[in-house]
Amino acid sequence: MNIQPMQSKPEIIAATLEQEILKGKISDGDALASESALVKRFSVSRTTVRKSLGILAEKGLIRTRVGIGSFVTFGDKLLDSPAGWSVALADRGMRIGTRVIRIARILPDLEMPDIAEGQFVLAVDRVRFRQDDGTGLTLERSRMPWHDSFAGVLENGLLEGSLSKTLAACGQSASSGKEWANVLLSLGTGEAALMGRTPGEPMLRLRRLTRNAAGGVVEFVETLLDPRHFGMRMEF
Template identity: 35%
Template sequence: MKEAIWSAIATTLTKEITAGHYRPGDRLPTEAALAARFGVNRHTVRHALAALAEQGLVHSRQGAGVFVAQRPTDYPLGRRVRFHQNVLAAGQAPSRRISRTETRASDAEEARALRLKAGDPVQVVEGVSLADGQPIAVFRSIFPGGRFPDLPNLVRATGSITRSLAASGLTDYTRAETRLTAQLADPVLALALAVRPGAPVMRTVAVNVDPKGVPVELGTTWFAGDRVTLTVADQP
């Protein structure tokens, strides 16, 4: 049986990626450029690229193009979890995009986790964590508002939660508990992670405490399932 044209294109691109013509993180030529190269229409190219995405070889970023997938980032879940340190240890460049900082009233779950009264103020910080420019996680962190009144301004100024907490007087904190749940990405989460809707993600919900055991953060993180390897590490 004759091989479909889109399949032949996908095979060619796979060989080129495997041979290192396109390295992890590289952007592939545009659909128009690939269509001109292979003498086909863009629909055929789109079909070939979709096949590569299904294999986990590439991923698309809305408005940016199609990129060769990075190797999974090793991310240990130990008592001390620091995003920048973990990504640097994996040999990749860490960065973060802060998408939201807000002071609002706590709900019942947040108040219980942080030992507050429901309705007490909390600071909310949300954003996307990236490794070598590729989104690997979406996060939401909730902090006691009374203890960290200037946290939103500090986060916007520094782009770092750890440095912002240090500037607020908290130089050390550790993870007290973590819950992990597998789920599928909804359209909003998929857009932030640059994955297809329904792609697997791993959600972690953690409570971090200060040296006296007082809760200082309720953190929820959604990791892209094909880009992160979570490991449970016993750290001092």
């Protein structure tokens, strides 16, 4: 009896994508989904996705083009977990709690691209904090164009405490995106109160916009991060 060897996660993902290519679901010259989209689709790390793409490249099924990617780091270590930042931070040895400040249907209160005047959004505001002293490490404000499928979120909250899982369950999937980073020179009084920090502190500010395959906005998120712990890494 022949015993088939167990396939690794990269091999399983590569085999799945290979079948999609060979069956014509992905045509020659088409772009594959972004690494971030593949991470969410297969619930694996970015490293695993890259190994899968390497297998496809070795078989001559895909061609890669050099681009630039930006990644959030904590203590100079890449935050790379499909389960989200809280799990990734816990893996770094810091006990982290998450507090949901608000889940509501509102008119846009942030400078959000491609949102029509008067269009409602789903707002999800969260603080991640150190459990040892309660100090806020991040303040995350997510805005999603309103869909009727979000109605249950207002009543039941996030699925398993995860915004990514909630969006997926509501049929919202990102296939591309872009991110900006700059420094917020002075933390405002209201933001400081939410984070349990001192007004006037400088913070790292990230803004990320993701879109679906049709080009529509899936999510716009603005995150303030403690620069003593977080940074940005660019790969090209």
